[in-house]
Amino acid sequence: PQDQPDFVNGAVWLRTSLLPHQLLDELQNVEQQHGRERLRHWGPRTLDLDILIFGDQMLDDERLTVPHRELRNRDFALQPLLDLKAGLTLPDGTPIAKLRRQCPDNGLRKLPPADYP
Template sequence: MTLRDAGWQRAYVGLGANLGDAHAALAAACCALQALAQTSWVGCSGVYRSAPIDSSGPDYLNAVAAIDTRLEPLVLLDALLDIEARHGRERPYRNAPRTLDLDLLCIADLRLDGPRLTLPHPRGHLRAFVLLPLAELAPGLLWPGQGPVETLLAQVVDQPIERLDRGLVLPRNAARSG
């Protein structure tokens, strides 16, 4: 029996922050993802530093988390927006610096184009800060409609990104919810 047969689907969530204690915000976001109902924690990539794209402000810390979930896409999106809000996320203008940014990158091979959510994320395959942590977390992953993540990485080599030695420290007892 596959995950999908049991109603579970693998979802990837991009994590980013460039205001306040960004490292702590990413770790707290991972804990919040672990606590989601109908969701099972799979893991998280290392932490990367990258410059803002189409914006200004401090560098971002980024990571990608994987979860298995039974939540419908819009329910999962609302849960991510709630986590952002609980961490002080404000949206004063497009691409403003943020205390926490959670992007639903993809859910299995689902394709969706709606007013609130597009899957896979429409620019994820164009961003090194998505692709590099994703390739670390899920080697061989195919970005829906675009191909292997490792191949897509070759198209973003001009985007500066640095893997940090310091990974996220997560509590051991926050590993599973369901």
């Protein structure tokens, strides 16, 4: 949303033995441990962990939609996915690269890698 400050976004690619809802529970626990309070939809947050895709699975229920409901509209989510795997497609076969080309550009900037000890 436009009424919030700029933010850093990233993506990870991982293997898990967890089911999608179990992974969601774990991610929400991590958010809470980092001070996340869900006061309003799309409100400011200290940390936001989303499941964008989950293999070739498609889910849509009251807790979780995979692929993520807003993925097609978010350059800040599409670009990191492409950075991880250039040829990635959605479960329906739609190339992520095609979605990125169709998505409005919000002035993304790629940051240099962080220097951790």
